[in-house]
Amino acid sequence: MSTNGNNKISLPVINRLPRYYRTVRKMQHNGVTTVSSSELAGMLGTTASQVRQDFNCFGGFGQQGVGYNVDLLSTELESLLMGGDALSTIVIGTGRLGRAISHFLAFDARGFRLIAAFDQHPDEVGSSFGILTVRNINTLGDYCRRYHPQIAVLCIPEEGAAQLAPTLMDLGIRGFWNFSNYDLPSREGVTIVSVHLGDSLTSLGFRVRESLENNP
Amino acid sequence: MSTNGNNKISLPVINRLPRYYRTVRKMQHNGVTTVSSSELAGMLGTTASQVRQDFNCFGGFGQQGVGYNVDLLSTELESLLMGGDALSTIVIGTGRLGRAISHFLAFDARGFRLIAAFDQHPDEVGSSFGILTVRNINTLGDYCRRYHPQIAVLCIPEEGAAQLAPTLMDLGIRGFWNFSNYDLPSREGVTIVSVHLGDSLTSLGFRVRESLENNP
DNA sequence: TAGATTGTTAATCGATTAACAATC
DNA sequence: TAGATTGTTAATCGATTAACAATC
Structure with missing residues (x-):
């Protein structure tokens, strides 16, 4: 069933x-045709309670005494x-990371459709980008006013992201997949998911060093 | 100061x-030379309490009445x-993503040192990879037994990761930066940080669609 | 029916926030 | 000293887990 009325679903x-x-x-x-909450929990390393709680946010689609129908x-x-409808998506920054991410996005779309790519470097502009051309x-601005993309993928350095983010929000972008180091300011109606590669790597380092101290 | 004795630091x-x-x-x-917990909190979108609590996990380096010395x-x-010491690191998978991530790692090392790159495709093997050559x-196995790398970055598909993970752990890898879709099983003394790009993108999609329903 | 497993309410746990005494 | 701000303990909040009645 669709999302369970008013109950806001937690992050x-x-x-x-x-x-x-x-x-x-x-x-x-x-x-497999049927699965119980405890089987699923075992597979995911969580608890049966959590599985049932989570699924119930969307109005129970299980059957008491039986479990959940897998299909x-x-x-x-x-x-x-x-x-x-697929969410129309633009990529900003067509360097190594931008290209890798876009390839990922194009290959396994998950409800997104890549419609344009932008870069600031003159020698990138005009180069081919999958089936697209770098703009x-x-x-x-002109592009957004004309085509109203919904999602922006930011694969540019911090300064560029900081400068562009408010503009993009004003231009109607509703969701950001942010790979820059910049923490986008939140705005009503705009969803931000940041993949801070640097932070993720740094905390891995901390945790490994901590573990090496206890158990070299 | 160094980590505050027994108090385990939460994730x-x-x-x-x-x-x-x-x-x-x-x-x-x-x-800036001095900063208070509330200034920092404002900058980070959190609370002064949290900043002080967090810093105190490591033995207070603030000065009452004054704040924290920035340096x-x-x-x-x-x-x-x-x-x-820098953590010796190998990359497995030298496709688009592997190359982008490694470039990132080499450029902004954060306490890691990239010492080797591996791939399974014959035409990748031997190609240059920054200052390294793809192995x-x-x-x-031989490489790990000889050089004892500490960290592995997995930029390979799910099946490869599933197959390789236990071997790598047996070979003494202490930390994984995992970009595959596979959820590595946890093991005592091994730290795993996964960057599930697909999951991250999928939840962005969910949240944007949810937001579009309320406010088209 | 008896056994199993859900949906859902209640209890627990941990993280965040608030409060305040210590102290610069 | 008075004002400010930390370090730290206590209160709150939210998420996870446990329990159990409903029901297949």
């Missing part, structure tokens, strides 16, 4: 949904996560 | 440290996060 729950979906797809692929679960999660960053 | 705290460090560095760069804070955080994946 921890939302962030677990993709993993549920991945796991259920895998089971479906293996021909149904898969269909529901899929429509929940990537149902409806000049100074045509970004 | 939420650890994950906030890199942001503290980034912010403090920026202030240092701007010539000291920067030095302490730096030594905490990337002090000591054949089937020499991985």
Whole structure:
């Protein structure tokens, strides 16, 4: 069923949904037809309680005494996560990372559709970018006013992101997948998901060093 | 000061440290010499209480009535996060993503040192990889037994990661920066930080669609 | 029916925030 | 000294886990 009326769904729950979906797809692929909350929990390293709580945010699609129908679960999660029209998406920054991410996005779309790529370097502009051509960053405003992209993927350095973010929000961008080091300011109606590679690496370092101290 | 004795530092705290460090560095760069917990909190979108709680995990380096010395804070955080010997690191998978990530790692090392890269494709093997040369994946075991790398960056598909992970742990890898879709099983003494790009993108999609429903 | 497992309410746990005494 | 701000303890909040009645 669709999202359970007023009950706002918490971020921890939302962030677990993709993993549920991945796991259920895998089971479906293996021909499993029914799964209990405790089986799923075991597979995911969580608790049966959590699985049931999470699924119930969207109106129970289990059957008491039996469990969950894998096909149904898969269909529901899929429509929940990537149902409806594809989100039109632009990439800003076509360096190494921008190209890798865009390839990922184009290869495994998950409800997104890449419609343009922008860069500031003259020698990038005009170069091919998958099935697209890299556009000049100074045509970004015109482009957005004409095509109204919904999502922006930021693969540019901090300064560029800081400068561009408010403009992009004003131009109607509703979601950011941010790979820059800049922390975008939140704004009503705009969703921001940041992948801080540097922070992630730094905390890995801290944790490994901590572990090496206890157990060299 | 170094980590406060027995008090285990919680993961939420650890994950906030890199942001503290980034912010403090920026202030240092701007010539700020002293900062209060509430100023820092304002800058980071958190509370003064949290800042003080977090810093106190490492034995207070503030001064009552005055605040925190920016240089000291920067030095302490730096030594905490990337002090000591660099962690020797290998990359597995030299496709688009592997190359982008490695470039990032080499450019902004943060206490890591990239010492080798491996791939399974014959036409990748032997190609240049920054200052390194791509090695054949089937020499991985020998390499690890000889050079004892501490960190592995996984930029390979799920199946490869699933197959390689236990082997790498047996070979003494102490930390994984995992970009595959595979959820590595945890093991005592091994730290895993996963960057699930697909999950991150999927939850962005969910949240944007949710927001579009309320406010098209 | 009896056994199993959900949906849902209640209890627990941990993290965040507030408060305030210590002290610069 | 008075004002400010930390370090630290206590209160709150939210998320996770446990329990159990409903029901397949």
